[in-house]
Amino acid sequence: MSPSKEESILRQLDGAIRQPRAGKLLTAPLLPIIIAVFTIALAVFQEPSDVPPWAFPGSPKDSAGVDSTRLHHIPNSEARFTLRQAIDRFAPPDWHPSGHPPMPDVVAHGRRADLFACAYSHLPNGTGRPENAALAGLPEGYIIAQLADFRSSARKNPLPGWIPGNSMHAVAMSATEADVASAARYFSRLRFTPQVRVIEAARIPRMREAAFVYARIPGAGTEPIGSRIVEGPPDFERHELRDDAMTYVAYVPPGSIKRGRSIATKGTNGLATACVTCHGKNLVGTGLIPPLAGRYPTYIVRQLIAFKTGARSTPASQPMQPVVARLTVADMIAVAAYAGSLAPAHHSR
Numbered sequence: 001m002s003p004s005k006e007e008s009i010l011r012q013l014d015g016a017i018r019q020p021r022a023g024k025l026l027t028a029p030l031l032p033i034i035i036a037v038f039t040i041a042l043a044v045f046q047e048p049s050d051v052p053p054w055a056f057p058g059s060p061k062d063s064a065g066v067d068s069t070r071l072h073h074i075p076n077s078e079a080r081f082t083l084r085q086a087i088d089r090f091a092p093p094d095w096h097p098s099g100h101p102p103m104p105d106v107v108a109h110g111r112r113a114d115l116f117a118c119a120y121s122h123l124p125n126g127t128g129r130p131e132n133a134a135l136a137g138l139p140e141g142y143i144i145a146q147l148a149d150f151r152s153s154a155r156k157n158p159l160p161g162w163i164p165g166n167s168m169h170a171v172a173m174s175a176t177e178a179d180v181a182s183a184a185r186y187f188s189r190l191r192f193t194p195q196v197r198v199i200e201a202a203r204i205p206r207m208r209e210a211a212f213v214y215a216r217i218p219g220a221g222t223e224p225i226g227s228r229i230v231e232g233p234p235d236f237e238r239h240e241l242r243d244d245a246m247t248y249v250a251y252v253p254p255g256s257i258k259r260g261r262s263i264a265t266k267g268t269n270g271l272a273t274a275c276v277t278c279h280g281k282n283l284v285g286t287g288l289i290p291p292l293a294g295r296y297p298t299y300i301v302r303q304l305i306a307f308k309t310g311a312r313s314t315p316a317s318q319p320m321q322p323v324v325a326r327l328t329v330a331d332m333i334a335v336a337a338y339a340g341s342l343a344p345a346h347h348s349r
């Protein structure tokens with residue numbers, strides 16, 4: 001149940017109670033029935049296999065507030081790009097060319113019409129953004145296998161129609177084996193530096209969905225976080241400009257990190273194999289099992305949802321099935337918050 005849904009139900013309830021005419025005569029006897037109906041509705045919507053809408057922010061007003069023709073700059077870069085250049089799917093900006101090895105052509109440019117440059121979404125240094133994935137330091141064989149899974153649709157978009165997921169599918173359909181091999185080689189060799197700060201807070205700045213993340217609404221005060229992760233850039237303009245050195249902020253409910261640590265290291269709800277058994281100490285990954293430490297928490301939640309709903313049901317991901325069967329959405333939030341809060345200092349790849 002998203003807080004907005006909850007809020008709208010509460011508002012309706014509130015309205016029912018305060019109906020001026022229906023007044024005391026009608027509303028009072030109906031109230032227990034109304035409450036019962038909403039309680040059942042809440043229980044149904046809270047079904048853990050539901051896809052929580054907050055993990056899939058949309059893009060109602062893309063680029064709002066960023067001037068498209070002016071030359072922009074960002075901290076610690078000599079480069080200058082217009083917004084139009086910054087959103088070029090076939091020549092995305094490289095603000096820090098000395099910060100990574102030369103990019104293969106598929107990473108820097110891709111190919112028209114559907115093979116967007118990998119760096120458009122995952123950025124030249126492979127840190128990605130909360131609406132996609134950080135690829136830096138993932139095992140080469142794992143990246144190759146994921147592309148094959150997207151291609152065969154064994155790995156699907158957990159929320160059909162959500163644009164970032166659909167774009168990845170289109171890319172996988174257009175990429176050749178050689179494209180995939182050179183991109184996987186490039187990203188797997190990049191050193192991963194986490195670019196997310198996980199902050200526990202009961203109240204958070206009021207945000208809006210923008211460009212598939214959450215952006216602050218200036219001067220709009222705060223709101224309760226509820227049971228969700230709200231992840232976005234501290235500076236929306238730098239997000240739109242594809243600044244690959246910016247650290248995102250993921251707000252999580254108070255207590256998430258501690259609870260997540262317990263789930264990751266000891267298991268939960270009868271889950272015998274804790275996450276660290278397979279994903280390694282401090283969740284830095286082992287063999288082809290991917291690292292989770294320092295990765296974007298909403299990305300992690302989306303994957304757990306995908307395993308649970310069957311959207312990601314590849315043979316290689318079968319070990320995740322008994323795991324997600326025991327996780328509620330609240331558990332997923334906690335464990336993703338914990339994983340996101342870890343810096344992979346012990347990463348040896």
Ligand code: HEC
Pocket residue numbers: 133145263264273274275276277278279288289290292299300301303304314316317318319320323335336
């Ligand atoms: C029994 C082994 C095992 C356990 C226990 C396990 N995992 Fe996994 N996990 C895997 C494997 C294997 C994959 C890779 C699936 C693939 O190749 O598609 C994976 C993939 C993932 C992914 C996808 C990562 C990405 O980059 O897309 C996430 C997220 C994840 N696991 C989270 C967890 C969490 C959280 C826990 C504990 C609650 C956990 N896993 C416990 C084996 C395990």
